[in-house]
Amino acid sequence: MGGLYDFLGGATLIVKATLNGSFPRDLKLAKLYSRYYSGRVSLDALESGIRDHTLKLFRMLREFSIEVFTDGMFRYDDLFNPLMSFVEGVRPGRLTRFFNCTFFFKAPIIKSKIRLRGSVPIPDWLYLSSFLAKEVFGEGFVIKQALPGPLTLATYSIDEHYRDIRELIHEWRTSVLEPLAKMTVSKVPGAVIELHEPALTSRNVSKEVKRSGITEILELIKSLGKPTWVLTYFGDLGEVIDLVSDLLLSDNVLLGMDYRSTKSPVRAIKELGVKKIALGMIDSRTTVLERILVMKAEVEEVLDAGVKEVYIGNNAPLDTLPDVIAVRKLRRLGRTARGFASLSRLIG
Amino acid sequence: MGEHMHIELPVLPTTLVGSYPKPVWLKALSRGLKFHENRKRAKLLKEAHDDAVTIVVRELEELGIDIPTDGKVRRDPGIEYFAKKVDGFKFYGPVRVWNNHYTMKPAIIDRLRYEGPIVVDEYLYLRNVAKAKVVKVTITGPVTVADWSFNEYYRSKEELLFDLAKIINAELKKLEEAGALYVQIDEPSLLVRPEDVELGVEAINEAVRGLSIKVGLHVCYSNYTLLKPYFDELRVSQLTLEFASRGFKDLELLEGLNKELGLGVIDVHSSYIEDQSTIARAIRKAMKYVKPECIYVNPDCGMKFLSRDVAREKLKSMVDGVRMVREELGRKGLESIEFRVRDTCP
Numbered sequence: 164m165g166g167l168y169d170f171l172g173g174a175t176l177i178v179k180a181t182l183n184g185s186f187p188r189d190l191k192l193a194k195l196y197s198r199y200y201s202g203r204v205s206l207d208a209l210e211s212g213i214r215d216h217t218l219k220l221f222r223m224l225r226e227f228s229i230e231v232f233t234d235g236m237f238r239y240d241d242l243f244n245p246l247m248s249f250v251e252g253v254r255p256g257r258l259t260r261f262f263n264c265t266f267f268f269k270a271p272i273i274k275s276k277i278r279l280r281g282s283v284p285i286p287d288w289l290y291l292s293s294f295l296a297k298e299v300f301g302e303g304f305v306i307k308q309a310l311p312g313p314l315t316l317a318t319y320s321i322d323e324h325y326r327d328i329r330e331l332i333h334e335w336r337t338s339v340l341e342p343l344a345k346m347t348v349s350k351v352p353g354a355v356i357e358l359h360e361p362a363l364t365s366r367n368v369s370k371e372v373k374r375s376g377i378t379e380i381l382e383l384i385k386s387l388g389k390p391t392w393v394l395t396y397f398g399d400l401g402e403v404i405d406l407v408s409d410l411l412l413s414d415n416v417l418l419g420m421d422y423r424s425t426k427s428p429v430r431a432i433k434e435l436g437v438k439k440i441a442l443g444m445i446d447s448r449t450t451v452l453e454r455i456l457v458m459k460a461e462v463e464e465v466l467d468a469g470v471k472e473v474y475i476g477n478n479a480p481l482d483t484l485p486d487v488i489a490v491r492k493l494r495r496l497g498r499t500a501r502g503f504a505s506l507s508r509l510i511g
Numbered sequence: 512m513g514e515h516m517h518i519e520l521p522v523l524p525t526t527l528v529g530s531y532p533k534p535v536w537l538k539a540l541s542r543g544l545k546f547h548e549n550r551k552r553a554k555l556l557k558e559a560h561d562d563a564v565t566i567v568v569r570e571l572e573e574l575g576i577d578i579p580t581d582g583k584v585r586r587d588p589g590i591e592y593f594a595k596k597v598d599g600f601k602f603y604g605p606v607r608v609w610n611n612h613y614t615m616k617p618a619i620i621d622r623l624r625y626e627g628p629i630v631v632d633e634y635l636y637l638r639n640v641a642k643a644k645v646v647k648v649t650i651t652g653p654v655t656v657a658d659w660s661f662n663e664y665y666r667s668k669e670e671l672l673f674d675l676a677k678i679i680n681a682e683l684k685k686l687e688e689a690g691a692l693y694v695q696i697d698e699p700s701l702l703v704r705p706e707d708v709e710l711g712v713e714a715i716n717e718a719v720r721g722l723s724i725k726v727g728l729h730v731c732y733s734n735y736t737l738l739k740p741y742f743d744e745l746r747v748s749q750l751t752l753e754f755a756s757r758g759f760k761d762l763e764l765l766e767g768l769n770k771e772l773g774l775g776v777i778d779v780h781s782s783y784i785e786d787q788s789t790i791a792r793a794i795r796k797a798m799k800y801v802k803p804e805c806i807y808v809n810p811d812c813g814m815k816f817l818s819r820d821v822a823r824e825k826l827k828s829m830v831d832g833v834r835m836v837r838e839e840l841g842r843k844g845l846e847s848i849e850f851r852v853r854d855t856c857p
Contacts, residue, residue, distance in 0.1 A: 193611040240610045257756060258609060258732075259782055263703055265616060265659055267609035450618045450661040452604060485604035485616070 177472045178221040178462055178503035179231050180496045181441065182224060182308045182418070184242070184359060184480035186235035187489050192216050213237050223490065227497030228504070231305045231418050231474060233357065233488035234292035234386055235443075242311045242359055242480065246285070252277040256321050262397045264448065264483045272321045273331065279339050284341075286350035293351045304446055305355055307392065308347050312360035313340055313383065314376025318368055324470065329375045336379040344387055357392040361479070363407060364398025370406065384415050394419030396479040401431035408435055413487050414508070417441055421478040421502055422461065438471045443478025444499075445492040450484065451481060452491055458499040475500055478488055518644055518692070518850035522795065522840050523808050523833050524577040528729055528751060528775070529697065530813030531571070531582030532822050537563045560585045562689050565640050566620045568829060572642060572822065575830040578693065580647045581637040583813065588649050589614030590628070590659045597678055599623040599664070618661040619671070625678040631685050638690065645850060648686060649695040652728070653679060653718055656713040658700035664853050676717035692850070695727040695751060699812075702733035708741070717748045725852045727751045727773055731812045742768055745855050749773050753811035756780060759793050765800040771856045772801045775811035776832065777825045782817065784824045790832025803840055804848045805856035808833050 164416055190273050195212040198204045220235045239245065241261065247269075255269035285308070293306045311319075313335040315495045317328050325331045358380065362368050368376075384391045400407065400420045410416050419441035422428050433438060444461065445453050458475065465473055475496060481489045524713045540559050544552045567582035576593040588608070594617035605613035634648040650701060651659075653675035665671035677794065679696070684726035686694055698720065701711050719726050728745060730738060731753035738750070751773025765772060774797050776790045790808075798805060808829060813823045840846070 188607060188611075190613060191607055193607070222804060242783075260703065265606070265614075269609075305784065341586050449663070452665050482607050485606050487604050 175471070176466055176503070178466075178500050179474050180229040180493075180500035181307075181450055181474045181476035182229055182232035182481075182493065183307075183357065183392075183441070183443070183476045183478075184233060184236060185239065186220055186233075187235075187482055187484060187486040188235075188237055189216055189486060192237060214291075214295065217295050218299065221296050223493070224497075225299050227494050227499050229493060229497050230300065230303060231307070232296075233307045233309050234289065234296075236309055236480070239309075241266070241482075242309070243268055243316070246311070246343075249285070250277055250279045251275075251280055252324065253320075258292075259319065262365070264479075266480075266483050268319075270319050270321055271316075272326055273324045275324050277294070277334050277338050279342050280477070283343060283346065286347040287349050289347055293354065305353065306341045306351065307357040308344075308351075309357045309359060310340060310344065312358040312362070312376070312384070312393065313379045314373065315360050315362040316340075316364070316366070318362040318372075327329065328372055329440060332372075332375050332379050338381050341383055341386055344383065344391075348387060348389055355390060355392060356387065357394060357453055359394050359396075359480075361394075361396045361398065363393075363436070364395045364400055364403055364424070366398065366402075373403065373406050374409075377406060378490040380410065381413055381416075384413050388415070389417045390417060392417045392441060394421060394441065394443070395462060396421040397424055399425045401434075404431060404434050411435065411437060417474070419443060419476075423478050424508050428461075429468050432465060433468050436469075439473070440465070441471055441474040441476060444475045445477050445496050447477050447479040447481050447483050447489075450488045452488075453495055455495050455499050455502070458495070459502050462499065469489045492502045514716075514763070519644070519847045520577060520850055522803055522845050522848050523806055523836055524848070525830055525833055526576060526647055526773070526807055526809050527571065527577035527580045527582070527814070527826075528731075528773070528809050528812050529580055529583050529695070530586075530815035531567050531580070531584070532815055532817055532819040533584050534563050536582065536818070538583055561636060564636055568637065568641050570823065571826070574826045576826065577643060578645050578647050578807075579637070579643055580649065581633055581643050583649065583815070585633060587615065588612070588815075589616060590615070590656050591615040593651055593656060596626060596629045597623055598626045602662070602686070603661075614659070616659055616661065619664045621664055621680060621690070621836050623671075624800060625681045628685050629682045631682070631689050633692050634686055634689060634690065634712065645692050647693045647695055647727075648691055649729075650679060650682060650699070652696040652698035653714040653823055654707070655700040656705060668707065672710060672714035673717060676714040678717040680720055680722075683722055683726070687722055687742045691724060692852075693725040693727070696727055697729045698729050698746070699729070699733070701730050702735075702737045705734075705737050708737050712741045712744055716744070719746050723852060725749070725850065725855075727771075729773070729812075732756070735761050742770065745770070747829050747851055748854055748856070749807065750776070751807070751809060754797075755785070755811050758794055762797055762800055765797070768801055768805075769855045771805045771807060771851065772797065773807045773809050775806055776799075777810035777814075777816050777829055779810050779812045779817060782821045784821065784829050785832075786836060787828045787831035791835040792835045794832065798836075802857055803836075803845060 252275040256272040259270040525593040587796040599621040600617040601678035606616040729751040749771035
């Protein structure tokens, strides 16, 4: 593991493919979950099923040369659950649409002060996944732990306790995300935290609230002291450049842009002046397959804009696609990145 | 829309929004039949579906539901039933909707074309087994079909919505020819994208063009303030809206509604059995904004996620709650209403 964040020496360009967030949970695994919940199979059988599906995913990622990835989030119902079941003061609310997707989740209802419960298995789950990744990749991979960011968590919470969204964002950061992220990177030292913050580019969230969110994200990353990904999606990053540029005050932030939802992505990248970025190039909301030649040309443009480290991935969780399409898209992503593998261009 | 058809219904007619829990044996049978050869499988499944509809309709009648549906027991979740019968769709595989629930979300790979009846057979069987004067048949609306599909073909949303509207219009006309009196267009996605609501309303109006039967429009779990500006413009007879799960908030938005209201009084995402007096209170609250002769009473949405015994108990409470208010209205001389097909009420 490691190496990605090594000092680049000002001479190398890095283009890597990455899996962000979830990969579609296979129907067989879903049935196994249902059978487990109804008491028809044991926890061991469920764990064995999750292990098999994770290994299958990792083998596929290796075949596609995707070496920066999450574990597919097979243990997650959605971005927020089961995390919410490990938080005191929260109970599941009604089904809510995840942005404009045909994907739903149970929005957390905040009933009292929130606090991470004593024993949270999330770091152990990532430890198991990283063990499996090592089995498949050996060395030379980076595993990420996807977590909802404090702003997105607060935006999707039904707050019956704090009555102040800024306070709620702060509480999600200090009482839940910060201890959890610290536990995770302590258990799996090479792991990277991948914060999902689609609310940052949502038009339904006010500028002031977004600003509070950014402050809390920066505090979280500062306390972690490690490179952290902050993914935005389903919105135009170009519309919030003045806000998100504050995030770049930290060298440890790797910002994610939804390349398909941003009208002038290269202009936005130039305005941000970033040297490293994650680009959501394959669209999780359409079955239309992206063309490799087009993606290569887009990456070239981004490199020409002065970016030295580019991670191309899915723009949002892949749960919204049939798995056969998700596989085809990831294969194309890997092939696009491979086109830059031998490229070690001198710059400047 | 044409004039009324001189059918009388008890005041506050009770109905379903659409689905009712499938009998357990039907689910087991469907799984077992997958090993059969296609034609034999289809024949056995049709027989099983017919039996299931008969059981559901009898159960609804026994509970005192005035306008039964077939419980949508023939349909899989989502719009699979629709996409299978319209040319231009392709299925890549199941897509997760939440938790461990999946749907066959189709892709649109060619221009969509009406190939023939989609739900007419469902209506004809329901009509044949139900004793009620009026039955209700449902079909997904253009906005929701578009929302629950992957568009690989159409360059503009407008073009897609209007092709879908024409297909739905053709189907509604077939239903009318077959004798259907009451159809419901399901549009849970209508208000999802505020910028597209106007286009969606135009497409719905296109879908109901030239019909002389009652058309309800079902919208749920959305921001109804986005719908209010279109109350007048919508050429439907009834708005069937979810209210129980939001604790009957937003009823005041119905002030000035010039159509019938299908009032959702049962939370379909909770197994808690509502008390009949709570339901009666909700109806009385709705009557502050909509005249009783313009109110139908139904659950919030489809009941397919509930267990059958819970669904039955909830409907029993609904019918009992309605009876309480009917008695009060009866004392004021309002016992029955006419079955309206106009797009205004009263």
